[in-house]
Amino acid sequence: MNYIKQLNAAFEKFFFDDRLNPTHISLYMALFQEWNSSRFADEFFVNRRELMRVAKIGSKSTYHRCIVELDKWDYLFYYPSKNPYKGSKIKMALIETSDEPDMGQYNPKLEQLAERYHPIREPVVYQHHPTNGQAVYPHRPVSGQALVSNINNTKQVNINKQPKDRQAVLYFFKEKGFSADEGKKFYEHYQERDWKTSDEKEVRDWRGLAINWMDRTELLDEKNKQNKKGASQNRDNLRTTKIKDYGQPL
The missing domain is CATH 1.10.10 (Arc Repressor Mutant, subunit A)
Structure with a gap:
């Protein structure tokens, strides 16, 4: 690629x-x-x-x-x-251009766009040319092709597959605007399952799993609110304030 x-x-x-x-x-x-x-x-x-x-x-x-x-x-x-x-x-999708540029040709406009949306995060270090002393940018070779640093091309391995303790989970839920009780439910649910998913695979990122839990909680809360609202409307429809006098002659 x-x-x-x-x-x-x-x-x-x-x-x-x-x-x-x-x-x-x-x-x-x-x-x-x-x-x-x-x-x-x-x-x-x-x-x-x-x-x-x-x-x-x-x-x-x-x-x-x-x-x-x-x-x-x-x-x-x-x-x-x-x-x-x-x-x-x-x-x-793999996108192809109709007029494929020569990759050995330096294109400053395309490089500026690439750096704008996905900048290289390593520090710029200038080196002196061995013969004429001119400053050379190390990421642009003599041939003119722009190179991209691979420092940030991959995520670091997530060594925190499981939370450090329950308090870390409670703090994370509080940070996302959820109650500590919800964080406790999440922690106990997966602690009992030895931090494995429903298909018996080890959890790779407990924070991502917690975010999915929060999304599901929001959906369930919204559904419960709609159900309660519908039940309340049904009760109101059954009530009547009109008092009928069945003693009056027809």
């Missing part, structure tokens, strides 16, 4: 696609980073809450509209999950 080739092709497609707005591009770049972090796997799972945070999308409806449209317009393949404990699956 050629990182720069794929990203350049995506930017070229953005330029000619008038259907896109900034939210589409922001979401695509967030998904591209997740794809990069999974080492460009054929398919990978995503968490809606985390994607919305990275892409700076504040509305669930906006998120779902944009990801469905990106699927419709052949930027990716979106497989929504019906399991509240399992994220949706994404397969990124």
Whole structure:
């Protein structure tokens, strides 16, 4: 998988696609980073809450509209999950350009776009040319091809598959706006199962699992509110304030 080739092709497609707005591009770049972090796997799972945070999308409806449209317009393949404990699956489409640029030719505009949306995070160190003393940027070879650092291309291995203790879980739930009781339920649920999922696989990221738990809790709370509202309306319909006098003659 050629990182720069794929990203350049995506930017070229953005330029000619008038259907896109900034939210589409922001979401695509967030998904591209997740794809990069999974080492460009054929398919990978995503968490809606985390994607919305990275892409700076504040509305669930906006998120779902944009990801469905990106699927419709052949930027990716979106497989929504019906399991509240399992994220949706994404397969990124390989984009090809009609006029493929020469990868040995330095293109400053494309490099600026790449650095804007996915900057290299290592410090810039200038070296002196061994013959003429001219400062040389080490990430741009003599041939002119721009190189991309692989420092942030992969996520660090998650060594905290399980929480340190229950207090860490309670703090995490409180940070996300949930009660300590809900955090306690989550901790005890998976502690009893030795931190394994329903398919007997070890938990890879307890924080991601906790976020899925929170999403499911919100859905259940909303459903319970709707049920209570419907039951209250039914009770009101059965009540009557009109007093009938059956003693009056017909």
